[in-house]
Amino acid sequence: MVAIVRPVRIESPQRLRDTEKTRTGFLCASVVNISLALAIESNQTMPARILDGTKIASDIRSEVAAEAKTMAAAGIRPGLAVILVGHNPASEVYVRGKVKACEQVGLYSEQHTPPETSTTADLLALVEELNARDEIDGILVQLPLPPQVDSKKILMAVDPAKDVDGFHPLNVGFLSTQRPGLVPCTPAGVIEILKRSQIPIAGQEAVVVGRSDIVGKPAAMLLLNANATVTVCHSKTRDLWAVSRRADILVAAIGRAGMITRDFVKPGATVIDVGMNQVTDPAEFQRLFGGGLAGGSAANAKREAAFRAKGSTLVGDVHPDVAEVAGALTPVPGGVGPLTIAMLMYNTVKAAKMRRGSGQWSVASGQ
Numbered sequence: 001m002v003a004i005v006r007p008v009r010i011e012s013p014q015r016l017r018d019t020e021k022t023r024t025g026f027l028c029a030s031v032v033n034i035s036l037a038l039a040i041e042s043n044q045t046m047p048a049r050i051l052d053g054t055k056i057a058s059d060i061r062s063e064v065a066a067e068a069k070t071m072a073a074a075g076i077r078p079g080l081a082v083i084l085v086g087h088n089p090a091s092e093v094y095v096r097g098k099v100k101a102c103e104q105v106g107l108y109s110e111q112h113t114p115p116e117t118s119t120t121a122d123l124l125a126l127v128e129e130l131n132a133r134d135e136i137d138g139i140l141v142q143l144p145l146p147p148q149v150d151s152k153k154i155l156m157a158v159d160p161a162k163d164v165d166g167f168h169p170l171n172v173g174f175l176s177t178q179r180p181g182l183v184p185c186t187p188a189g190v191i192e193i194l195k196r197s198q199i200p201i202a203g204q205e206a207v208v209v210g211r212s213d214i215v216g217k218p219a220a221m222l223l224l225n226a227n228a229t230v231t232v233c234h235s236k237t238r239d240l241w242a243v244s245r246r247a248d249i250l251v252a253a254i255g256r257a258g259m260i261t262r263d264f265v266k267p268g269a270t271v272i273d274v275g276m277n278q279v280t281d282p283a284e285f286q287r288l289f290g291g292g293l294a295g296g297s298a299a300n301a302k303r304e305a306a307f308r309a310k311g312s313t314l315v316g317d318v319h320p321d322v323a324e325v326a327g328a329l330t331p332v333p334g335g336v337g338p339l340t341i342a343m344l345m346y347n348t349v350k351a352a353k354m355r356r357g358s359g360q361w362s363v364a365s366g367q
């Protein structure tokens, strides 16, 4: 162990390489290298750069609103239809958020709320009706559907040109063959965070933990399309921590609160936390955040106060301690979550343009 005085701000190895590329002075590069060596030797930890998903989502919404305004001047108002079956409180919250977001960016939206007892045939009829309406550009079927409904059949029935969730097999095929199509919102949001935070993807080692059709697989495909070297992990992966630790970019889409601990993360890696888990157990809160409940650090005092008041808190799949080793990290809340709705707006406008034969897509994302 050595005691050090930091001569400069110490960057992650990744950012260090980038810094070195852009700096011309040998002296600067040498000082940075010395700092890194000292930091590694002393086991010093650095707080990760926090990637602000709320800000990035807000930028995308502004771009989509500008696009919608241009289209409105040409007499086109992109429209989204959301189907919400029955009364699932969580789904109702999501749908309200989606409808409100449409209003904010100037899109038309409508909500369909068939009863909990709806059959597959009922919902197929509704989807067909929406497929046929020209003013509807996007159709979103809020999942989960009631157990008596054949969800796959319903998702297959959505016109691929209006499939703003990007779940239709045709859009899955377009994604894997790098053709223009509609890309699932959450994984598309992951890529937006990386690109807009100037985190290089090409040539990087990316590990995606989770292989769902909704998040893990499309996230892996998007990273591959952006020229990363991609590994996909799941519940049967051996030595998950060792595989994860290879990652320059680690995407966690698991659904297990704080499962990715600092041992899974290479120092300096970029960690994207897709997970959204409600923690209600005080012992679990204590494992993740310490604080007064643990009789320890009060660093998470604000979250702890909210937890005490509400009885729950939203937590990602990445343990908060990872901020001490990662080079960059998305927070929960305020990371990937806000991007999902922003990308839904993006997809609705994109669908409206593609359906009208305009391959031109001027919003910065350009996927």
Ligand code: NDP
Pocket (backbone or CB within 6 Å): 186, 209, 210, 211, 212, 213, 214, 215, 216, 233, 234, 235, 236, 237, 240, 253, 254, 255, 256, 274, 275, 276, 277, 317, 336, 337, 340
């Ligand atoms: P799924 O349950 O569909 O998939 C979870 C994946 O994680 C599976 O592939 C599973 O492996 C893998 N997994 C589970 N346990 C382990 C383990 N112990 N080790 C390694 N892999 C494991 O979840 P989703 O993909 O739908 O969602 C993942 C997370 O992302 C959830 O927290 C969800 O709430 C969140 N989410 C957030 C969104 C947002 O807007 N921010 C949007 C969508 C989801 P296997 O395939 O072998 O079972």
